[in-house]
Amino acid sequence: MGSGLGHYQPALTGIVAPFGWKVYRAGTTASTNADCVSFAESGGTERSVFWADQQSGGRGRRGREWTSPPGNLYVSILFRPERGLSAALTLGFVAGVALVDTVKIVAPTLDAKVKWPNDVLVDRHKVAGILLESAATGTICDYVVVGIGVNLGIGPPNPSVGLSPGAFKPGSLSDWMTPPPVGEFLGTFLSQLNAVYGNWCEAGFGPIRRRWEACATGIGSTVSVEKGGQRIAGVFSGLDESGAMLIDAMHVNAGHQCVRVTVGDVVFRGAGTVRESECS
Incomplete structure (x- = not known):
């Protein structure tokens, strides 16, 4: 042993x-x-x-x-x-x-x-x-x-x-x-x-x-996350091939962008508010 x-x-x-x-x-x-x-x-x-x-x-x-x-x-x-x-x-x-x-x-x-x-x-x-x-x-x-x-x-x-x-x-x-x-x-x-x-x-x-x-909570709901000193809001659309969170975010100048989140403070607004951090 x-x-x-x-x-x-x-x-x-x-x-x-x-x-x-x-x-x-x-x-x-x-x-x-x-x-x-x-x-x-x-x-x-x-x-x-x-x-x-x-x-x-x-x-x-x-x-x-x-x-x-x-x-x-x-x-x-x-x-x-x-x-x-x-x-x-x-x-x-x-x-x-x-x-x-x-x-x-x-x-x-x-x-x-x-x-x-x-x-x-x-x-x-x-x-x-x-x-x-x-x-x-x-x-x-x-x-x-x-x-x-x-x-x-x-x-x-x-x-x-x-x-x-x-x-x-x-x-x-x-x-x-x-x-x-x-x-x-x-x-x-x-x-x-x-x-x-x-x-x-x-x-x-x-x-x-x-x-x-x-079977995930929050997919399709609005979330916001701190990333690179910016707060990004968007819709939690699912996972990428590594398990990172994907957010369909709206940027004022760039329109819709898919943001990949592995670390950050995430707030799930449509499925209850949760502070979360680190993918693994």
């Missing part, structure tokens, strides 16, 4: 994983992403899954804290795609599509959506987040670790505290239903991820991009 990972054991009960996937479980860890990165750096194999009942140092994008009490899903997955790094980083969208598929299986009546770049919403509440970490040799990907947190049974105690103005509030599946056991949800998710990842490996990002756009 490697140095510092002795608190993980093979998950032999409570979960049914697809063939070829190895699931390791710990009661408590600081960060499943940090553990999975360590495993990757030591030569660990693809489709290895690190699952913890709780985290003492969970984190989201840009170093934000991810509250991690027992009762939710905290998992990180190692991929070694034979791709350039920019292509490999679209695996965040692969995970997002698989998460929406999973929610639709366990709760068919809920309205699950993806939100650019790496969140999942239910009824306009954030229930899941995705964090990617990677390494490359030159432009060729060595590995991508996809970290996922899903609020199944417990949401933040004070969901409005610390939110940016107008941001989607966090929630948990238990706000709408009795959630399945964590291991059952994880097994369903890995089955969906196995299928979507297989499609990505065979056909590239194109089919995944279309599926992501079909």
Whole structure:
């Protein structure tokens, strides 16, 4: 298993994983992403899954804290795609599509959506987040670790505290239903991820991009973004081949222009106001 990972054991009960996937479980860890990165750096194999009942140092994008009490899903997955790094980083969208598929299986009546770049919403509440970490040799990907947190049974105690103005509030599946056991949800998710990842490996990002756009919040709505010291307003029209946001912007002198956004503060006006930044 490697140095510092002795608190993980093979998950032999409570979960049914697809063939070829190895699931390791710990009661408590600081960060499943940090553990999975360590495993990757030591030569660990693809489709290895690190699952913890709780985290003492969970984190989201840009170093934000991810509250991690027992009762939710905290998992990180190692991929070694034979791709350039920019292509490999679209695996965040692969995970997002698989998460929406999973929610639709366990709760068919809920309205699950993806939100650019790496969140999942239910009824306009954030229930899941995705964090990617990677390494490359030159432009060729060595590995991508996809970290996922899903609020199944417990949401933040004070969901409005610390939110940016107008941001989607966090929630948990238990706000709408009795959630399945964590291991059952994880097994369903890995089955969906196995299928979507297989499609990505065979056909590239194109089919995944279309599926992501079909279940995305905010497409066709008005957004504004700070880019290069300018505030640009326009319509969120979808993703490009790298997963960047495309905005059909109106410029006074140039007419319509397609603006590509990978980093910036984006405000979704037609689908709720959200401050967002960084594509990966």
